[in-house]
Amino acid sequence: MNNSYGTLFSITTFGESHGPAIGVIIDGCPAGLDVDEQFIQAELNRRKPGQSKITTQRQEEDAFKILSGVFEGKTTGTPIAIVIENQDQRSKDYSHIAEKFRPSHADFTYEAKYGYRDYRGGGRSSARETAARVAAGAIAKLFLKQAGVEVYAFVSQVGDIKAPHYTTLNLSQTEDNIVRCPDPATAEKMIDLIDQVRLERDTIGGLVTCVIKNTPVGLGEPVFDKLHAELGKAMLSINAVKGFEYGSGFAGITLRGSQHNDEFYAEAGRVRTKTNFSGGVQGGISNGEDIYFNVAFKPVATIMQDQPSVDKHGNETTVSGKGRHDPCVVPRAVPIVEAMAALVLADFMLRANAAKKFNT
Amino acid sequence: MNNSYGTLFSITTFGESHGPAIGVIIDGCPAGLDVDEQFIQAELNRRKPGQSKITTQRQEEDAFKILSGVFEGKTTGTPIAIVIENQDQRSKDYSHIAEKFRPSHADFTYEAKYGYRDYRGGGRSSARETAARVAAGAIAKLFLKQAGVEVYAFVSQVGDIKAPHYTTLNLSQTEDNIVRCPDPATAEKMIDLIDQVRLERDTIGGLVTCVIKNTPVGLGEPVFDKLHAELGKAMLSINAVKGFEYGSGFAGITLRGSQHNDEFYAEAGRVRTKTNFSGGVQGGISNGEDIYFNVAFKPVATIMQDQPSVDKHGNETTVSGKGRHDPCVVPRAVPIVEAMAALVLADFMLRANAAKKFNT
Amino acid sequence: MNNSYGTLFSITTFGESHGPAIGVIIDGCPAGLDVDEQFIQAELNRRKPGQSKITTQRQEEDAFKILSGVFEGKTTGTPIAIVIENQDQRSKDYSHIAEKFRPSHADFTYEAKYGYRDYRGGGRSSARETAARVAAGAIAKLFLKQAGVEVYAFVSQVGDIKAPHYTTLNLSQTEDNIVRCPDPATAEKMIDLIDQVRLERDTIGGLVTCVIKNTPVGLGEPVFDKLHAELGKAMLSINAVKGFEYGSGFAGITLRGSQHNDEFYAEAGRVRTKTNFSGGVQGGISNGEDIYFNVAFKPVATIMQDQPSVDKHGNETTVSGKGRHDPCVVPRAVPIVEAMAALVLADFMLRANAAKKFNT
C-alpha cells in the first residue's frame, strides 16, 4: 500500500493539489484519547501557505473535518478520517505546463510511470499532501503527550547561515519568528536571506533539526525496522528532502571510536550516557537519551525564471516561472518533520507494547 | 515482521553471532532464474571476516547451503532458504561481558527491551547478520543483471581521506585493493590510516558511495515508499550507519534552485537531464539517470582499550578491549551496501511491474 | 492495519453508522481506467437500505463523492477516496441501548476491547460499513471487466428454501426480483418466507452463492495466500457470515477420491477439467474453470422482540426490539459478496502480474 505509513499506528493519505480535497485515515490510534481540535488546527496553521512574507501566497484555510473515529470528543479505536477541502486552486495557472516537464519536478517520472496524470500543481506529487500528514501527526502528538514524549523541530540552517547546536538553544522559542529558528539573531539573518532570494526570483535550500525528548527506553525493532531507519525513511518521504543523519551523523566519519563511544553511567536508578553521539538510539532501539537528527532540504524546484526543458512528445520547450511558490521550504517544513517524527514514535510505542507484558 | 524487508521481493533473516547458524529466506524471486552459486560465494567472500590485514581476524568460511527454492540450478518462484553455519565462535571471549553494557553497543537497549538476551558477540545485534543480507543480495543482483541494472559501491572516505567524485573514477577497479576504493592513490592512504588506527587500538569511521546504473524509468512509489526513502531505510538498517544522502544531499542546502534544477533534454528518443543533482530520482521515482548516494559509518564501537561503563545491576564497571574486531568497517561494508541496494531495486522492479500492463 | 484489505489493489474503509460519513480509500488501482460513476451508484443502490419491502426501511440515498485519484474521468494511479454522507441517522433510536449489550451484536466485545465506543446503531460494527466496500468493489469490477473477468452472486437459499445448482441457472436474471435469486419460482417462495418472518418480528438466515467466470490461469499465491483462502477471509469479514465453502465444499467430505478428482483434458490448446469439484482453484491457484463458492449468513441479530440481557455494569436488563432492520440479510448481501470477490480478484491480478514477465 503505497500511500500508507506505519504498522500499528498507521496513516493512509489521499488527494491532489487541485482536486476537491485531500485527507488522511489514521488507523490504530488507541481509544479514549481526547481529541483537541484546536490543536490540530493550530498545527495545520503552522504548515499552511500564505502564513508570512517568506512563504507562498496561495491562500488555503486548511480547515479540516473529522468524519469518523471520534465520538463525543474521544477516539474510539476505529479509523479516524480527516478531510481538508481545497479552496484557492487556480488550476488555470497550470494549463501552460499540461504537457511540459518542469525541471526537477515529478512531472516526467509520473508521466512515464502512469501514462496518465493530473498535472495541475503537480497533482499527487505536490507538497500539499503533507497537510494530511500534519493533521495525522497532530493526533500522534496528542497520543505521545499522554506518555510525556515531546517532539521539537526547528530550522537550523538556510543556505550558509547556521544556528548553534540544539543543546544551547531554547526550543520553546521556535515559533517566535517566521523562519522557525529558536535563535533570534540567526533567525533574522535567515529571513533576510530568504527575502533576498525571493526578490531574485530564485529559491534556496535549508536544514531542519528535530529533537525528541523523554522517549521511553526500548522503542525500535532490531535489524530492518531500526528506530532511526524508520525515522530516516519517514523524513526522506517528505518532498524536497535529500539527506538524513542522526546523532553524530556524517561528522562521525572522521571521529575515532575512543572519541565517539558514549560511556554509560548510572543515575537515579537509570542507565544514562555521558555523551550522546548515538543520538538516543543504540542497535536501532531508543536508550532514553535525546533523539536528534537533521533533515536536508534542497532548494524548491519552482523558480520564477524561464528554464529550457522538453514536453511529453520530446520537443524542446521553455518552462516559464509562474504560480505562487515558496522561496525556501524549511519554515513550513518544521511542522511536517515533527508530524512524521510523531507518527514514527507513536507506531513504535504500540509495537513495543505488543510483546512487552509477555516478555519475562 | 521485524526481521523482514521488502514487499514483493522480500527477505527474512535469522541468526545470532554465536548460535549454530545464520541465514535468510528470500520470498518472491521470479522463477527460472539461473542461480550462480559461485557468484553468491564470491559476494560472501567480499564481506567475510579475516579477508585482509585491515579487517577482524575472526575466521569464518561463510560457506552457504541452499535448502529450498532452487531446482536443477534454477529458481522455482518458491522461497529460497540459505543457511550459513557459524564456525569460529569463541563464545568464551564474551563471558566477561555477560552482564556488562559495552559503550555504544546494543547491549543495554536489548536488555531493556527483551529482559533476556544472547550476549555472545552481541547476539542478534552483531553485524554478522549482514552475511545473510549479502547472500540474498547476490540473488537480487543476479535478477537485476538480467534487466541490465548494475550496482557499484566503493569506499569514498576514511577519516579525513576522501576519494574524488564517482564520475571521475573507474568503478571496475574497486576490488583491486583491500580497502575497496577505486582510486589507487587514495586507497593507499586509507589503508595506511586504518592500519595506524588499528595499532593505536582504536577505530575510525568512513563513507561508502553507491552508484546504480541503467535503472529503468518508473521505479519507486510516490508519497511514503519513494525510491530514495526505501534506499535510505535500507542503508540506515545496516549496523553502524549514521547518515544517508542522495544526489546533491546535504550540499544541496546551500544551492539556489537555479543552480540545482536539472534541465531536461531529449536524446535518442529518451528524456535525459543535463545535470544530475536529483540523483536519478524525482518525486520518489527513478528517471533513468544514475542513482547515487552516500552512506556514513561511525567508528566501530569495540576498541582495544578499557572503558568505564555499568552492568545490568547498575554497578560501575570496566569493559576491557578483547576479541577480534575491525578497526574500520567500510571495506567490508561495501558488499553489504550493494546487497541492500540490489534488494531495494529488485523489489521496486516487481512493484512497478505489477500495474504496468494495466496502466493505459 | 486493521481496516485495510488487499496487498497491491487495496482498500481502507472508515466510518460509523451514525457519524457524519463513511468512506473508502482505494490504493493501487492502475492508471487510465475509465471511472463509470453511474455504475458505482447502481452498485450502491443494490445494497442500499429501503430498496424493497423485504429490507430495512432506513432511508439512505448512499450518494457518493470522489475526492481524489480520478482526473477527467480516468484513474491516475493515485489513491481514490470515496465518501458517502450519512443522512437518515435517527441516533435517538439508540439512546435506549447506550449502556446495554444487544444479544449476538458486537456491543459487549467492543466495550470490552476499547473501553469506549460509539453505540449508535452499532457504530463501526454496523453493516453500513459495507457500503464503502461496495463502492470500492465497483471500481474493482470496472478493472476486472477490462480483463474479461465476471463476478455473479445470487441468493441460493433462505431458511429451508433452496435454489437449483448454479450451472442450471441464468445468472443474468438475478436482478429481476427483490430477493436476488435467478430462479423465479424459488425467488417467490423466498420472498414469501422473508415476509412471513418479518411479520413474526423475527429474522432468518440465508446463503449466497458466487460464481466468477473467465478468470485467468495462475491467480493466487501458494501456501498462505491461496486464492480460496483469501476469498474465504474476505467473505468471513462480511457482517453475519458464519461459513464459507468452495467447489465441493462440505459435501466433499463424503466423496471418494476417484469420484472427486477432476480429470484434465485438452481443448483448443487449453488445459481443461471435465468436472469441477476443485471450484476453479487447485493448490490455491486458479486453473481457468469457473470459481464458485457459498457464503452462509446467520439470521440478523436485531429482532422486534424483547430479549433479556445485561448492561455494561453487569445488571440484568431487557433489550427491546426497536429501530429499522432487515428480516433477512441475503438480498442486500449479494452486491457485498460480489464487491469483496472483485477486490480479491483484482488484487491477485496485480500480484500475479508482478513477477510474470520475469518468470522464464
Add this chain to the structure above:
Amino acid sequence: MNNSYGTLFSITTFGESHGPAIGVIIDGCPAGLDVDEQFIQAELNRRKPGQSKITTQRQEEDAFKILSGVFEGKTTGTPIAIVIENQDQRSKDYSHIAEKFRPSHADFTYEAKYGYRDYRGGGRSSARETAARVAAGAIAKLFLKQAGVEVYAFVSQVGDIKAPHYTTLNLSQTEDNIVRCPDPATAEKMIDLIDQVRLERDTIGGLVTCVIKNTPVGLGEPVFDKLHAELGKAMLSINAVKGFEYGSGFAGITLRGSQHNDEFYAEAGRVRTKTNFSGGVQGGISNGEDIYFNVAFKPVATIMQDQPSVDKHGNETTVSGKGRHDPCVVPRAVPIVEAMAALVLADFMLRANAAKKFNT
C-alpha cells in the same frame, strides 16, 4: 510475502517435499519463553507420516533443529529458525510424472504460473510443508499455555461417519486412537472405513473440529481482520481444505434470530452467554466463550488407480497410482489445524496487547 502468515507473531515457511530440508522462521515470539523441545517433537510426531496403518508409509523422522532465537532454553525475542531435513525422499517415484498433470493436484497451476517447477512429490505444493507449521504452532502453543489458552482439534467426521457434538465429548481422549476421534465407538468405525477405502486403492474426505478454550475477551480486529476471518483463512490455507464454518455455521441458515441469538447474563462478574451459536466470536472479537469451528477436507487426490490426464505439451496421457499416500488426510490434519489455530490466536494476543494499556 506469500509464504508468511501473521502480523506480530508471524511465520515464514520454506522447503519442498523432496529438497534438502523444510523449515520455518518464527518472528515476533516474546522473549523469555521456555522452549520445550520434547513438546515440539511430540507435536511433529502427531503429524509425521508412517505413524499408523491408516497413514502413508513414507518414513520421515521429522527431527528438527533450532538454529536461532533460543538461548539457554529460552526465547530471546529474535527470529526462531527451525529446520527439518528430508530423509526418505525416493524422488524416483516421481520421474514418471515430471511432465504429467496429476488430476486435482497443483501440477498444472504451478506449471502455468511459474513456467518452471520442482515436480518431485508436488514440490512446494506438498502437504509436507505443514510440518513447518506444526513446529511453529508448537511454539505458539507454549506461548498460549502461559496465558491459559487451550486448543483442541479432533476428527469429527470421516465419510458419512460422524462423531457427537463436541460438548458431549472428553477432548483429552483424542490421542487415544489412531484416527484422533475422542469418541471410541465412532473412532473404531472411522478406522474401519479408512482401512476399507485404502484396500479399494481409493481415498475419502473428512471433517476436523477445533475448540479453543479460555480465550481472553477482546481478541480479533473489527472489519477485515475479524478473529473468525483469520481463522478461516488460516484453515483454508491448509492443503485439501474445502470449507470452514464457526459457531452455528451453515446450520445457521435455517434458524430464526429468536432461536439463534445468544442471551447475555452475568456470572461472577463476567458477562457470559447462555447459548453459544456465536462460536465465541461477536463482531469479529472474542467474547470469552468457547471458540469452535469445523474444517472440511476433501478426499486425497492421489489414488492408487490409473487416471486419464494430459501432459505439459497438451497430449493425452495416463497418470498411474504410485508412491505412498494417505487414504484419508484428517488423522494427520488434527495437529495442523491446532497449529494454525494457535498461530492465529498468538498473533491476536499480541495485536490486542499493543493498544491495550493506552485505551482509556
